[in-house]
Amino acid sequence: MPDFSEKKPYLLQHRRRFMLVLGILLLAEILFHLLWLPWLPQSWLFSVGGLAELTVLAIIVLMFWGAQREPLPDAAYNWLTCGLSLWLVSAVADIMDEVVEQPRWLSAFGEDLMRVFGMVLVAGGVFSLMRHARRVHQQLQSLANTDELTGLFNRRHFNRLGADMQRHGLALLLLDLDHFKQVNDTFGHSVGDEVLQELGRILSLHCPPGGYPARLGGEEFAVLLPAMTAGRLHDLAEQIRLAVAAMCIKPGVRLTTSVGMGCLRSGETLEQLQQRTDRALYRAKALGRNRSEWAD
Incomplete structure (x- = not known):
């Protein structure tokens, strides 16, 4: 303006x-x-x-x-x-x-x-x-x-889109960068911002038509997707996980991501799906990070 x-x-x-x-x-x-x-x-x-x-x-x-x-x-x-x-x-x-x-x-x-x-x-x-x-x-x-740093949708618009999509079924990926705090502590917040921007670019690149990548806050990201088969959702999660592991912002900065995957059940709300998928994300972290886990 x-x-x-x-x-x-x-x-x-x-x-x-x-x-x-x-x-x-x-x-x-x-x-x-x-x-x-x-x-x-x-x-x-x-x-x-x-x-x-x-x-x-x-x-x-x-x-x-x-x-x-x-x-x-x-x-x-x-x-x-x-x-x-x-x-x-x-x-x-x-x-x-x-x-x-x-x-x-x-x-x-x-x-x-x-x-x-x-x-x-x-x-x-x-x-x-x-x-x-x-x-x-x-x-x-x-x-x-939108999120100012990454250009992705923010949590507010993510919730609005999810409320509109849940009537027709949807799938969800929740992602969290592993050990991201160490990047900020070691290389500074400017490098951390570059990492978040690159992750936003990866999510936008791999997001299929009808899907919406979003930054929910900090290093937590999500991809809101139309209803799809479990196999296709797993393949997409793995593509994103491998792309994050391969990204190189600068020498010495290597990151991985843990991913939670979930599909909306009949009669379930977006909030309930998000809670189940969030538990899967933390299970992926507990099992060693740099992996994808299904909700429940």
Whole structure:
């Protein structure tokens, strides 16, 4: 997401200059109407139409003030500022039309066309803001659902996906790196982070279509899978285990992983499957690590 704070001093200076120029232009427009155009026999400024145009002017001024005050994306700011400026000039001309007699070329070609172009530019600014809001929403959704270090799904999204998948059956792999703490203690946390990132890459590479790798926390990972045969699930667990044993981050850094495997039983919840598979994972560690074990 863009950081507007770094641009703030420049933006404030630029916007102040622009508002000064616009203010001078509006003042010149008012003086032109009052000094060079004939006054109407009767002013319609406080009629229903005049009050409506004053209300429109107030709304445009408020919108313009908001566009200058808020840290908008550059594209949206440019669209809105240009459009509202034209619309503001047109609105002032509309009000002056209730006081003086405007020539046809000014009311038709100047005032009306300027209002139309201003509204078109404002619409462009609104669409630009909508696109920006959609991008920000997607980024926030990604941050909420993924682990920042590995790019895999986090525990929150893992539970949500599992709840959706359990109606159609699912399988689960739980993985835990063996002796991972020694890597952090010996080589530092930066190397440990590289190990976790590489494991995330391995899980993404070996995960079949319809499966979702996730980092549950620390060195604990999971792969949520659609329902499959026990043989296929075992083969996948072994592929991942062997790939982890073969990865080499730097000389002297060799790791293995223990894996728990489980398939959802009829009437079982994801939490119950996870508990059974977690027990299998710890049984794999108790039996010597670097191995795969079935849940119950």
